[in-house]
Amino acid sequence: MSQFADRLRTNLQMVEQRISQACLRAGRPRSDVTLVAVTKYAEWEWIAALVAQGQQHLGENRPQQLAERAPRLTQPVTWHLIGHLQTNKAKLVLPIAPWIHSVDSLKLLTLLDRQASELALRPQLLLEVNVTGEATKYGFTPDELLAGWPTVCACRNVEVAGLMTMAPAAADPETARPAFQSLRTLRDNLKSRSPSTLTLPHLSMGMTGDFEVAIEEGATFVRIGSALFEGLSPHD
Numbered sequence: 001m002s003q004f005a006d007r008l009r010t011n012l013q014m015v016e017q018r019i020s021q022a023c024l025r026a027g028r029p030r031s032d033v034t035l036v037a038v039t040k041y042a043e044w045e046w047i048a049a050l051v052a053q054g055q056q057h058l059g060e061n062r063p064q065q066l067a068e069r070a071p072r073l074t075q076p077v078t079w080h081l082i083g084h085l086q087t088n089k090a091k092l093v094l095p096i097a098p099w100i101h102s103v104d105s106l107k108l109l110t111l112l113d114r115q116a117s118e119l120a121l122r123p124q125l126l127l128e129v130n131v132t133g134e135a136t137k138y139g140f141t142p143d144e145l146l147a148g149w150p151t152v153c154a155c156r157n158v159e160v161a162g163l164m165t166m167a168p169a170a171a172d173p174e175t176a177r178p179a180f181q182s183l184r185t186l187r188d189n190l191k192s193r194s195p196s197t198l199t200l201p202h203l204s205m206g207m208t209g210d211f212e213v214a215i216e217e218g219a220t221f222v223r224i225g226s227a228l229f230e231g232l233s234p235h236d
């Protein structure tokens with residue numbers, strides 16, 4: 001096996017072990033949490049090796065890169081779009097990514113609902129929330145989402161499957177905990193205002209720096225890039 005594939009295997013095992021231990025601490029079954037391998041900075045060969053090692057869920061944050069990469073894999077992987085989606089790229093992304101974690105406006109949501117119908121698709125959508133109010137971030141504020149909830153409930157052609165957030169970058173993972181707790185509380189609140197068919201089972205939260213805390217706070221998707229590709233350089 002080539003050296004980079006060895007390294008990837010070790011990294012993947014390490015991440016897997018840390019996810020399992022966090023689940024154990026939280027009293028949650030391991031099957032509650034899906035690892036989305038974020039490939040935005042990865043070389044093509046690394047992605048292929050990761051998939052060959054059994055990684056099923058891949059995430060890209062740029063629609064264009066997603067559209068270029070997805071057709072090159074022959075294995076049946078599941079792609080997730082995790083970054084900002086401009087409305088004019090929605091038609092590009094819908095046929096490729098059954099999961100979109102970054103729905104950040106009602107305008108985008110209603111457009112996706114319409115286009116999903118036209119394309120006869122039923123995508124799973126997560127609504128991105130800017131829980132900490134950082135000006136540089138995409139996403140609904142909690143108040144915007146509460147106010148717009150009737151519009152969300154009226155969507156017919158998409159599954160609104162839950163919420164997504166990015167915690168502020170910080171050296172100490174504990175710094176992220178309040179943001180994750182806020183996302184879960186907001187989910188519970190929105191669920192109580194929804195028809196029984198809208199159960200919002202998913203919380204997409206946690207990256208390399210804070211995924212264990214996110215799992216303790218209820219994450220069902222963790223989006224991890226750096227920890228998987230640690231120690232690899234573009235010439236490997």
Ligand SMILES: *Cc1c(COP(=O)(O)O)cnc(C)c1O
Pocket residue numbers: 038040061082083166207208209223224225226227
């Ligand atoms: C890049 C990215 C990640 C992964 O970040 P790492 O710190 O490398 O694990 C997760 N979520 C989003 C939205 C990203 O853009």
